[in-house]
Amino acid sequence: MAHHLILSYGLYKEMDCYRPHPASAGEMTQFHSEDYVHFLSKITPDSLRQYHTSMQRFNAGETTDCPVFDGLFEFTQLYTGASLDGAVQLNTGQADVCINWSGGLHHAKKSEASGFCYINDIVLAILELLKVHARVLYIDIDVHHGDGVEEAFYTCDRVMTFSLHKYGDFFPGTGHIGDVGAKDGTGFSVNAPLNSGITDSTYFNDLFKPVVEKIMQVFQPGAIVLQCGADSLTGDRLGCFNLTLKGHAECVKYVQSFGVPTLVLGGGGYTIRNVARLWAYETSVILGKENDISNDIPFNDYFEYYAPDYELHLTPESMENLNGKDSLKSVRTELLQQLQNLQGAPSVQMQEVPPPYERVNPEDQDKNADDKSGSSGGSKKRKTHSAELYDKVD
Template identity: 45%
Template sequence: MASGGNLQNSVSRTVGYAYSPQLVEACNSLPRIHGRALLCADLIRAYGLHEHLRIIEPKGLTMSALSSFHSEDYLENFYNLCAEDDPEKIDKEVMEEYGLGYDCPVEEGMFDNCSLIAGASVMAAESLINNQVEVAINWCGGWHHAKRFEAAGFCYINDVVLAIQKLREKFERVLYVDLDLHHGDGVEDAFYTTNKVYTLSIHKYSPGFYPGSGKMQDVGDGKGLYYSLNIPLKDGITTQQYVSLFQSVFQMVCERFEPEAIVCQCGADGLAYDEMDSFNLSSDAYVHCVESVLALNLPTLLLGGGGYNFTNTARVWTLLTACALRLSLPNDIPDDLESIMDYKPDFELHVPSGNRPNENKESSVESLLRVVKGCVNMISKTTLLSSNT
């Protein structure tokens, strides 16, 4: 164990960090991730990274701002259900209609909390638009399953879509990259018919695995044909396979699409030892992928998402924060961290690879890459056709 000092910096980069005690508290209250946001914020602080970050203090979004994506009916019912203090008066049919209940339970104050989290992502996007920062981060964001008319998959307000819409006020073409174990269906759906936002999701695809979407064949529609790209993977993929596949695909997409800004959802549930128990990824997998994104030196928004081993999620998001700052960190967890015992037995920052059986044969990965290349190559053809009509 060590102190949080000895940070090594190469060339500095201006990085914005959405943070306030209220934001952390709001995120801590969400289903399935109670306490995770505080662990992450504390680890970032313990390493002294906050001293290098430009703090973006978030505010909740108004109904009008939220309705730029979500339907007014959904927002009004979500708001009213959260305001109801008598459970017996809650209309179960209304809840079911809007996806509220089961994996999206309604609790008092939840609407305001989700509005604040979404506000953090939108304000982070604004800081990029205004050239205040080169990279912006909201580890409390990344709720990519929420739909226009309903909540889904523990996601109530799709801050990702709202942030991309904000970026589109300045940037003609925005690339969305989704590293979460689960398919980024809500974001893909929102931009499925436009060629202004390219959605790239690399995720687990298996019968019965949520959300059940994200096939290779899902490539967009209308003007958005071939502007959605899905890379479905099986259990056990290794760090080397994942990084090699991602970097090849990402490079191809950027060459064809030529994005002006990037949003990267960094859901950490693909890490080895996550509760999802699916991939064998080490923290290096996320670092290498995000380094590839940042290497383009485009305005970039980094968001959170899944990650149900909370200490490992805090580890990888701290590493990615340092990556954005071009800082290298000591591998020993700082010994003045209040929650240090959560990091036993190794008390180390890096998350090692797992050893689950790998169902992704090299031949199938190579075949997948060939199909992906064909889809990406269609971009220039569809662009040419649309410009001639």
């Protein structure tokens, strides 16, 4: 739906659009365990009984929030491959901003699915960015805490995670303001726990802007990964915030204003017509075209989903903002103090930039196997990324 809305607004003409490569199991195991990736590659709705024990171990199946469906592994390959390709584009300087609205699955753990997330494309993309950039900043504006990403880098000082989320009796139950990292990563996990009903002005002005400004000053990241979960919007079926498209996108615009290479990803969102609205609008914001698109949604294949008003922008609901000025000030003050206590931006010495992970085209695999079987050395020739560029609607 987001794709069709972006097409109908003509925004695709302002971008280079690439077909992502399907991520291989080898790429996924740069973070995830081999047995977990193998399980995802084999499980189907017809083989649930065969993998009963593994499903409990890896938190997948009908009794969890990570159901098994046809094409599950192919789905993970495509959204993960797109995030990796975006990271490579940023690393090689071919783009200043890359967007993958199908990515941003921030709950997946090393050996466990969680919260509709199976493979953590964010962690894999950050690992790719770290090959070139000494420091990477991760920002999460989904209504849920970005626990999978924070856990992956909890003891690392080269990645700072900043998550604004509903805290308390709410999934996943993590993200306390006192969770600041451990060992070398102490102080580099930044959490802003919020209550229900927060609005555009309080979200951006009282918390997001001052904290991000301080992070940029102290941490000085070489690249940014921004997760734009749409479940923080007003009217979401699972979310409980009261943000509009403009308030949500203001955060994206502010991050972009620093001029740092940025990978923009999707995430949660459970009122799907609003998810499409948001990501189409934020695409226009990233392109600097938000004033050129109409509030009247143009006709597209999913036009009837936007009934009854057929308008792009949302009106906030009449709900109480449980985030008082004093509570927001307390959170802001504590986070700014946490950042102030950091001993400057960590550095890393690199004598040689590690190469991108080798990507082998499926049609070349048989040929490569034949070549290796006929030689004792079996030296690999690295293949460059061969994304396909399209400038047509189809």
